[in-house]
Amino acid sequence: MRIAHDASALGIDWPDGRTETFQALWLRDNCPCEECRHPSGQRLLDTRRLPNDLTISSAAENGTIDIAFSDGHTARFDAAWLRDGWAAPARRRRLWDAAIQCELPVGRYDEVLAGGAALRDWLAAVDELGFAILTGGPTAPGTVTRVAELFGYVRETNYGRLFDVRTVVDPTNLAYTGLGLGAHTDNPYRDPTPTLQLLHCLASSAAGGENTLVDGFRVAADLSPDHRGLLARYPLRFRFADADTELETEVPVLTLAVSGELAAVHYNTRSVQPIRVPDVHAYYEAYQAFGRMLEEPRYRIEFKLEPGDLFIVDNLRVLHGRTGYSESGERHLQGCYADRDGLRSKLAVLSR
């Protein structure tokens, strides 16, 4: 490696032929000495206190790269860190469609509960695919929050720490029997929207009632660019109200990160309010196209939770629904919400 510098920047010719330039302020800001960085990696110096006219006084390569600055400070950098040690870790994300039905990410309750590699692999599936299934668990009430606490923290809401999805089917009331639910984002009217949802099956003697999942990111990627653009451009209003609650947010169907990459899907035909966009006709065309693709068999997987089974979804990526079910028998699920930060933290710690 060869280095060269002027007052404003350091240039490095890496052995692989690559050349890179580091600005004086960037180097000073990222000094790794114990005065500037806590062992945890937290920055101790306050970036805003660095002088704008900071310059490099000298630079030398002696195994480490040592740089003296005009503010009197000297920084010693590990060359490997400058080469690629400060880059963000690579992102795990694999889009999927119905073909994944043959290789569903399934963990065994006892193994995942024991922690270690089984828990790590189960969490890695959620991070990569946006969902995972757990089988062979107990049917005890409260199991769903116990699973959430394996990796994170339950997000309590007005529905409680956990909530029951229970329909003791009453054949005299046809409205509450057999109806399927289209793929949807849960609780889009919350700010922030829960990023993880868990659903655990306590009883399932009714015929039908398969759970359906679809990778909203896969479907969004297959939309026409015009439709994708419309769904990302206009916020929709989502709302839920009852006697004790009044929740409302505005968010587009497709939220893009500043990179242009898709960051979140919010689709919920039940709680979305009247759409207000300049060209209603064009918007409905895009909105319908996306909504219908979410129901297409080529994108959708189906599985039936047996008592003791559970699944978890990344609620801003994978939309969930259910098929219709029979008018006799019982179907009892318990659900709770949690967030990604705890899950990804646990996964990272288990992957060390």
Next chain:
Amino acid sequence: MRIAHDASALGIDWPDGRTETFQALWLRDNCPCEECRHPSGQRLLDTRRLPNDLTISSAAENGTIDIAFSDGHTARFDAAWLRDGWAAPARRRRLWDAAIQCELPVGRYDEVLAGGAALRDWLAAVDELGFAILTGGPTAPGTVTRVAELFGYVRETNYGRLFDVRTVVDPTNLAYTGLGLGAHTDNPYRDPTPTLQLLHCLASSAAGGENTLVDGFRVAADLSPDHRGLLARYPLRFRFADADTELETEVPVLTLAVSGELAAVHYNTRSVQPIRVPDVHAYYEAYQAFGRMLEEPRYRIEFKLEPGDLFIVDNLRVLHGRTGYSESGERHLQGCYADRDGLRSKLAVLSR
């Protein structure tokens, strides 16, 4: 009011001279009958099942506006609802600077705890200004979560349901005495970032240690457009790691909504990782300018929490810090996180 229609849309001439056009699909989608809408306002019909080629068969004005569609359904609309009943409620938000020091939003603990108008006004201040203070409360540990539960739900994290900010000052260790903390967003490395933070004072015998707050939205509005553009265009990486935790997110300093309006500020000089942008020099100029404005007296308010006092901030808008404090005495705060959805819901219900 006069109405006219063709197959694709309904036109209304309002008595005030305004003219409006409603598309057939929009009208059908928003039919308010009990078959299409639950009393809660949730949509019962699934928008994606409506035919694309839906047309209006007839329309009549008889006090209500009655529309028959090609799918055989008839919708009856209240004219007042079509005129403005479906609009989003107006947004409360008032930007502030140091001048607000003379009219700080302060509630009395006993009154706010009793609920009703005092709680409503206190929550309204948080919604409008992004912060509020509570005085005269107890110094009992756990008070901070009790206050959060007045309006919402504690967001549990790896720091617990609540956490202690406690420095029993040890004059032999200068590093842990007297140091101020610049204005910052708390926990920017979480996904989602906590939207509310509460801090409650249990003991405060040390001189100094004033809390400082600054309206990040006010400061961002005063940035040059070039600087604002740079801070909104590139994500920064925020990270925190210890033995049991590894949290990391990518988000720009300024997050814009699709409308272009500012939606969130993330600024934390301690946990931000090395900046990776195309023009480092230009970016640092903008980043420093914003960071320094956050410290300017013209934007900043200061107040000292006495034992029993508490404040709450909207963590994605109002940045908080503290001045240095003396080396003798004790300063003990307890903090917790919560989220906006519960607060806004409670405020809306109390405002009914």
